Amino acid sequence: MSDKNLPTWEVFIQPKTGASFQHAGNLHASDKEMALQNARELYTRRKEGTCIWVVKTEDIVSSNPEDQASFFDPADDKVYRYPTFFKVSKKAKGL
Amino acid sequence: MTEKKEQLFQDKIDAGLKIEPKDWMPDNYRKHLIRQISQHAHSEVIGMQPEGNWITRAPSLRAKMVLIAKVQDEAGHGLYLYSATETLGITRSELIEQLQTGKAKYSSIFNYPTLSWADMGAIGWLVDGAAIVNQQSLRRTSYGPYSRAMIRICKEESFHQRQGYEIMSKMSNGTPEQQEMAQDSLNRWWWPSLMMFGPHDSDSAHTSNAMKWKIKRGTNDDLRQLFVDRTVKQADLIGLEIPDPDLKWNPESKHYDFGEIDWEEFWEVVNGNGFCNKERINNHTNAHTEGSWVREAALAYAEKTQNGV
Numbered sequence: 001m002s003d004k005n006l007p008t009w010e011v012f013i014q015p016k017t018g019a020s021f022q023h024a025g026n027l028h029a030s031d032k033e034m035a036l037q038n039a040r041e042l043y044t045r046r047k048e049g050t051c052i053w054v055v056k057t058e059d060i061v062s063s064n065p066e067d068q069a070s071f072f073d074p075a076d077d078k079v080y081r082y083p084t085f086f087k088v089s090k091k092a093k094g095l
Numbered sequence: 096m097t098e099k100k101e102q103l104f105q106d107k108i109d110a111g112l113k114i115e116p117k118d119w120m121p122d123n124y125r126k127h128l129i130r131q132i133s134q135h136a137h138s139e140v141i142g143m144q145p146e147g148n149w150i151t152r153a154p155s156l157r158a159k160m161v162l163i164a165k166v167q168d169e170a171g172h173g174l175y176l177y178s179a180t181e182t183l184g185i186t187r188s189e190l191i192e193q194l195q196t197g198k199a200k201y202s203s204i205f206n207y208p209t210l211s212w213a214d215m216g217a218i219g220w221l222v223d224g225a226a227i228v229n230q231q232s233l234r235r236t237s238y239g240p241y242s243r244a245m246i247r248i249c250k251e252e253s254f255h256q257r258q259g260y261e262i263m264s265k266m267s268n269g270t271p272e273q274q275e276m277a278q279d280s281l282n283r284w285w286w287p288s289l290m291m292f293g294p295h296d297s298d299s300a301h302t303s304n305a306m307k308w309k310i311k312r313g314t315n316d317d318l319r320q321l322f323v324d325r326t327v328k329q330a331d332l333i334g335l336e337i338p339d340p341d342l343k344w345n346p347e348s349k350h351y352d353f354g355e356i357d358w359e360e361f362w363e364v365v366n367g368n369g370f371c372n373k374e375r376i377n378n379h380t381n382a383h384t385e386g387s388w389v390r391e392a393a394l395a396y397a398e399k400t401q402n403g404v
């Protein structure tokens with residue numbers, strides 16, 4: 001008897017209309033219909049969302065946590081990307 | 096090199112940061128997590144059986160719907176936890192094999208039989224109550240996927256405990272026969288519930304690293320005490336008596352003192368000699384074997400239609 005593991009899928013849920021999708025977890029399923037149905041049964045038994053995305057885990061590309069420092073390094077020295085970098089008169093309103 | 100990595104790892108833990116699947120971790124941390132989380136997952140899955148036993152005999156449609164929803168939640172909790180375990184590099188089929196061959200354990204409480212409807216009350220109130228104490232503490236565990244699973248589970252688990260307590264309070268306010276059933280059920284489930292927290296800290300093989308690595312956030316004895324303190328008052332309120340002659344309030348420690356657990360019974364059940372050990376695993380193995388054609392057919396269908404892509 002073969003006992004192959006069914007592939008894993010990552011589940012993303014939109015908690016309400018207009019909101020960003022958030023990662024909820026993963027599950028095993030043989031195809032995308034099963035993945036979607038299992039995601040509903042597993043992650044939205046209490047009306048947790050308005051829409052679900054499923055994507056095969058192997059199709060996700062992730063940065064490597066060990067490279068965190070060098071990978072995000074380009075953002076380290078650009079304080080001018082924040083509004084507080086700029087000095088303006090307190091009298092100027094609406095900025 | 097490894098020493099430096101271990102130091103960085105420990106620094107991260109000490110700073111209260113979470114460890115994620117792709118982060119470096121000591122082998123023993125990984126092993127401890129696989130053992131603990133899979134044991135937890137197996138407990139959720141095997142825990143469906145004692146309650147499943149009463150679905151067809153629930154006393155009302157309401158009670159039946161609630162019980163089905165609860166058992167379905169347990170399945171869901173098992174799946175969240177299997178997913179978390181799999182992030183550590185072990186497959187689902189390996190996990191299931193470990194359960195079925197006895198290499199992995201599950202909570203011994205599920206090797207006790209459910210003899211009356213009141214047991215559905217006692218399980219929800221006491222067994223889920225004890226599990227909640229443990230799980231609330233584990234929300235702060237250092238491994239990210241485990242912590243996230245615990246947060247999700249705790250949100251769902253409180254309905255389980257309330258439904259159990261509702262059954263117990265209805266029965267203890269019911270006919271004399273119902274009261275007797277409720278008390279009998281408490282008598283049978285009380286001590287096994289205290290055993291759920293595991294051996295005394297002084298006898299527990301796994302506690303010290305688990306605390307250093309913040310896998311566990313409370314010791315077995317501390318969590319057990321918290322459960323006793325909470326539960327005694329709940330029992331009083333519905334007129335049930337905890338079956339422990341040594342139980343009394345200690346004004347100095349501000350906790351309840353309680354009697355010694357029968358550790359011989361605990362180890363007997365852990366080692367496979369409880370009432371239902373064989374039955375539980377046989378049922379699991381049979382269901383898994385009988386379902387194998389479904390998994391095979393689903394995979395064949397996915398290949399044929401290529402809609403898995």
